[in-house]
Amino acid sequence: MTAITPETLLTELHKAADAVSSLAAKLTDADVPAESALPGWTRGHVLAHITGISNAMARQLEYAARGETVELYDGGYEGRTKAIEMNAGHALEQHRSDVDLALQRALRAFDSLAAADAADGDAATGAGGWRAPISYRGGVVLDGGFALWRELVIHASDLNTGRGPETWSRQFCEHLFTFLAARVPEDQKLVLQPLGLPRVTIGTGGRSTVVSGMVTDIAAWLAGREPSLGSLRASAAADGVDLPELLPWPSGVPAK
Structure with a gap:
């Protein structure tokens, strides 16, 4: 990136x-x-x-x-x-x-x-x-x-x-991949595979899930928004699985 x-x-x-x-x-x-x-x-x-x-x-x-x-x-x-x-x-x-x-x-x-x-x-x-x-x-x-x-x-x-998110630029989506790595649970690792683009790995846990699709759909999902193009797929050990649950958005304003 x-x-x-x-x-x-x-x-x-x-x-x-x-x-x-x-x-x-x-x-x-x-x-x-x-x-x-x-x-x-x-x-x-x-x-x-x-x-x-x-x-x-x-x-x-x-x-x-x-x-x-x-x-x-x-x-x-x-x-x-x-x-x-x-x-x-x-x-x-x-x-x-x-x-x-x-x-x-x-x-x-x-x-x-x-x-x-x-x-x-x-x-x-x-x-x-x-x-x-x-x-x-x-x-x-x-x-x-x-x-x-x-x-x-x-x-x-x-x-x-x-x-919608389908209008987000590749540069913006890749920025979100880095920023929203904080949403990956501690025990998991996500291998993001945008179609036609290099893989990006976020998270350091032992459970690995591959999330593939259009770069905008992956970014939208990470951001808690509805993917526009319907291209997302998740797999683990070559089997199809549900998309993993993510942690909350990393808020910059502490709740009181």
């Missing part, structure tokens, strides 16, 4: 943000309270969450630029959930405005890193650079960029408007 550079990540963030804004622009008032692809969430919930995570990640970078850190959401996981529930019922125009402003804020924060890199050539290691500490997962700004990329791409599909 090819490593993703900060420059590539920045390009992908802009693409993902454009896709979310485009989908939101096509929604109607009746679409907001309709079901999303996430159980128990309307499209309004998804839009409210996109707004929330975009603002939260922008704040991570704004504090990092001052050499400071701040929790991802005010009030932690409970604060995140409360804000989503409070804002899910907003009218469509309010959602569009909130999403666009939040995305602009986040992109402005990430774009400033590229501008700093161009100015002094050493911003990656300084305060406010890609390696500046943030509170999200005890990581650095680059980790926050990958997190926002995941949130925007996956939740664009969760809006349930016809843009």
Whole structure:
């Protein structure tokens, strides 16, 4: 798998943000309270969450630029959930405005890193650079960029408007393979075999299961989403088996 550079990540963030804004622009008032692809969430919930995570990640970078850190959401996981529930019922125009402003804020924060890199050539290691500490997962700004990329791409599909996981790029899917290795149970090892692509092994347990199919279907399954193309197959010792149960999504916001 090819490593993703900060420059590539920045390009992908802009693409993902454009896709979310485009989908939101096509929604109607009746679409907001309709079901999303996430159980128990309307499209309004998804839009409210996109707004929330975009603002939260922008704040991570704004504090990092001052050499400071701040929790991802005010009030932690409970604060995140409360804000989503409070804002899910907003009218469509309010959602569009909130999403666009939040995305602009986040992109402005990430774009400033590229501008700093161009100015002094050493911003990656300084305060406010890609390696500046943030509170999200005890990581650095680059980790926050990958997190926002995941949130925007996956939740664009969760809006349930016809843009499903089959639209995810190979690069994004392979990123998910690495990030979501944390969902593999301790006693298991998954050998991922995307059709026409090299195998990827995640997990270190003794029980080995081969999961084959289109790269987007494998990524969707790992992400807890419905595969779009119906190509997934699992086998162990050359026999067909059920897809293994996965651990919960590795949350970046500790529950209280």
